Amino acid sequence: MPKAQETLLEIDLNALKHNFDHLKSKLQSGTQFLAVVKAYGYGSDACEIAKYLQDLNTDYFAVAYTKEGVALRESGITKPILVLHPQPVNFKTLIANCLEPSLYNSKILNEFLTVASGEKQKEYPVHIKFNTGLNRLGFWENDVDYIASKLKATKSVKVKSIFSHLAASEDLNEKEFTKNQIKTFKTIASRFSETIGYKPMLHICNTSGILNYPEAHLDMVRSGIGLYGFGNSKKENKPLKPIATLKTIISQIHRIEKGESVGYNRGFKSVGFLKTATLPIGHADGIGRQYGNGKGYVLINGKTAPIIGNVCMDMIMVNITDIDCEEGDEVIVFGKDKTAEDFANTANTISYELITSISQRVKRVFIK
Structure with a gap:
């Protein structure tokens, strides 16, 4: 490598490919891979990272906010993009850029249904997030009937996936807690699918979940920090390369x-x-x-x-x-x-x- 002549951040795309391939190798052939590129691609430049991962044929992307998803679309990203923490003020922009919102409480659900209907959408893809123990964002288990009643009353949206987030998947001392999260999510998923009459994709695993809980890979996994070369323990770090x-x-x-x-x-x-x-x-x-x-x-x-x-x-x-x-x-x-x-x-x-x-x-x- 040439010597630096100013302050710069070198991004090794070969290392990114190595990490992507390593994490993909842990999955069953039918499990999709979602690459998390929020926070400017974990500081690396989201658009460049996403373009490279799209060439590697990742299935999905995720960002935190609508603005991040718009930047990806403007840079040529065509794969589906999940917006993990959308705000109602951006819903029209979100729809205009074919971004897919996570709906995590009744206010967000109702406001998105109103906007989607007003924008004349039909079966617009949405993702329903359930809280299984992280206590950050998400519907509760006893909200299933309420959500289903709202969805059955409209044709403007269709649930693409339901998902949750593991709180301590890197900490094997919390294995019982994590297994209980997974069990709870599977229970919610089964009831949700029965109630709405079709089966959305299911995903709960983050990077540490991919590595430590193969039984929970389900239909899709989400990886952020692992792509950039870090796990959450020395064992997880060892096969990964910082990019x-x-x-x-x-x-x-x-x-x-x-x-x-x-x-x-x-x-x-x-x-x-x-x-x-x-x-x-x-x-x-x-x-x-x-x-x-x-x-x-x-x-x-x-x-x-x-x-x-x-x-x-x-x-x-x-x-x-x-x-x-x-x-x-x-x-x-x-x-x-x-x-x-x-x-x-x-x-x-x-x-x-x-x-x-x-x-x-x-x-x-x-x-x-």
């Missing part, structure tokens, strides 16, 4: 004397001579203040350089006293060896938060 490498460069090197300070609020005070490097990346780029003052670190020429002082909006300073380097040298913030999860762990957070925080002002470079 993103965050790189920057050394802008300037300083020689700091004993008693001098570095950065805002004199966040670091030197107890002796040291060398520091200033890097063009900061909290406006997704490297939050929680990584400052010795918590986070970067790699320069294969060696560890801790962040010192407070993280600035556009810059961080690192200790390079024991590193042979020059202004203009490449710096690895995270990547394949020192992963985003490793970096996130230094501030007691998770890979999800870090990779989705990388600002869109950081240049994305795609490697095939």
